[in-house]
Amino acid sequence: MRRGQASSIFSVIALLSSCTGPQTAFDAAGVEAQRVLALFWVLLTGAVAIWLLVIGLSYYATKGDPAKHSEKTGLRLIIWGGCVFPTVVLAALLFWGLKMMPELRRPADGPTIAVAGERFWWRVAYDVDGDPGAVRNLPQGGVPSANEIWIPVNKRSEILLGSPDVIHSFWVPSLAGKMDAIPGRVNRLILEPTELGIFNGACAEFCGTAHAQMGLRVVVASEEDFARYVRAQAEPAAVDESVGLSLFLQNGCGGCHSVRGTPADGDVGPDLTHVASRRTIAAGLLPMTEENLAAFIAAPDHLKPGVEMPAFGVLPDAEIEQISEWLGSLE
Amino acid sequence: MQIFGKTQDNLWTLIAAPTIWAFHFLFCYFLAAYQCAPNADPFTRIGGTRLAIGVVTVVCLVLIGLIVRRSWREWRVDGGGTRNNQDTPEARERFLEFSTLLLAGLSFTAVIFETMPVLLIGDCR
Incomplete structure (x- = not known):
């Protein structure tokens, strides 16, 4: 081959x-x-x-x-095959499509x-x-x-x-x-x-x-x-007094994200009250895992160019992990 | 100037039917958009709009029908014919008449197609 x-x-x-x-x-x-x-x-x-x-x-x-073939046969072919047939077919398709629209x-x-x-x-x-x-x-x-x-x-x-x-x-x-x-x-x-x-x-x-x-x-x-x-x-989020929550609030995440039941009430980004109940993060981009949450928090622009969320890569890895662990518990 | 004792066709007679088609298209488009663009009440019947489009359609079809009749007669006076490769006033006239007839037929069909939505859809959804 x-x-x-x-x-x-x-x-x-x-x-x-x-x-x-x-x-x-x-x-x-x-x-x-x-x-x-x-x-x-x-x-x-x-x-x-x-x-x-x-x-x-x-x-x-x-x-x-x-x-x-005679010229008459040719002309007949043009009239029936080139005019009548397409007109009838298009009319039938138009009728079918138009009938469907209001029903849907x-x-x-x-x-x-x-x-x-x-x-x-x-x-x-x-x-x-x-x-x-x-x-x-x-x-x-x-x-x-x-x-x-x-x-x-x-x-x-x-x-x-x-x-x-x-x-x-x-x-x-x-x-x-x-x-x-x-x-x-x-x-x-x-x-x-x-x-x-x-x-x-x-x-x-x-x-x-x-x-x-x-x-x-x-x-x-x-x-x-x-x-x-x-x-x-x-329902509001099932929050406890975890380190992740205080780091989330300290670093200003609540300025853009809401987690109902906590002081975080931002309205710029997605509501995170039950973020862990979703199947994906970053709008269908990655499966919902704590590792992916951490990677996104550290460098959102790397995964999603043009995203409005600033990168938090300056935070120590341990803190990012604690935040993502807490977010991962919000089912 | 008269040729063969009948009306001479020209560019204006040729485009008369497509012009009526264009008018019909714009009329339907503007009226339906005026009625439905606010998109606020998609389930209210738009009987008035459908009736107006229906009346204008009938008028347009009658006008195009008259053009079909006229161009058919003009074309048939000399027995019709579709050879248009001669450089004579007769061939030019025949070409214009036959083209007018075909364009009028196309415009007639197009106007019917444009009217099908108001027959099948009674509101703005």
Whole structure:
């Protein structure tokens, strides 16, 4: 086998492997993603069939003997094949797509969750009361969290999207299409998952240096688990008088981060009240471990270029370890 | 100047139908955006907007239909024909008539396509 052949086979296998997993529209686990996937397969099949037909015709026109047909036959082919057929096909596709749209966007019967895209993480608030609209900001209050969104299975959850800085786009490929998060505007997206599981989401609109590291996790749980989770998130942190907490406060971490139940009530960065209950840190970037927390505290910019959090590498390693150990206990 | 005792086609007759199509597109776009851009109440019915678009659509389709009828007649006077490679006033005229007919057909279809959303979607969601 030649090297070129081997590498092209390898690339095809590599591409196919992206057709399954927690972050692909090919592995649909939500109503909208399933409908869009069906549309995609129909479009792809149709496009391949039409492509083969056109290539076949052009082959016949150049290599065959098209002159044996009358001009009238040719004209008929142009009218039916070039005008009537595409018009009917496009009209049918348009009808199908338009019929789908209002159905996918009908009112929610699940929770309303506010999600703000911020450079470069996702601010989440459960149990909010608000509406979409222009010249409007996301509703305040609710149960705060970050970078991990829980939603109940087989329910239509309404995600209200906004942003305090630049335009982001919220995309969980396995569940639904994209929706922009625009400053001064509240957009609405319906997520209706049909399977339990954990799915990856991403920012799909370039928003700055760490745009590629602005991920999130969506946990699809049963209704009971969802309710239990939100209740737990609403509770203050289970704090004790540990050294980690006093170091956290001494070094000014509370100026930007909130840990409810402690004097830390900053609102610039993610709420850390139950940070250890999340699966990842730094917006889906690294698994939640105390080592990763320590590495992020020491050099956030190294892991996430452009992040607003300053590096705390000047602190002694032992202190960083104590802070991350304490954060790692906040479940 | 009259050729063959009928109206002479020119660039204006050629672009009349696409101009109506463009007007229809902008009208629908602006009206729907005016109604829905605030995004505040996506489930309120927008019957007035749909009716206005419907009325304008009918007017546009009738106008384009008249252009189709006229260009078809003009083109058929000399028996039609689609050969446009001669350097004569007749060929030029035939080319303009046939192009007008095709463009008018395209515009007619496009106006129907542009109207399909108001037939299937009753609010701003």
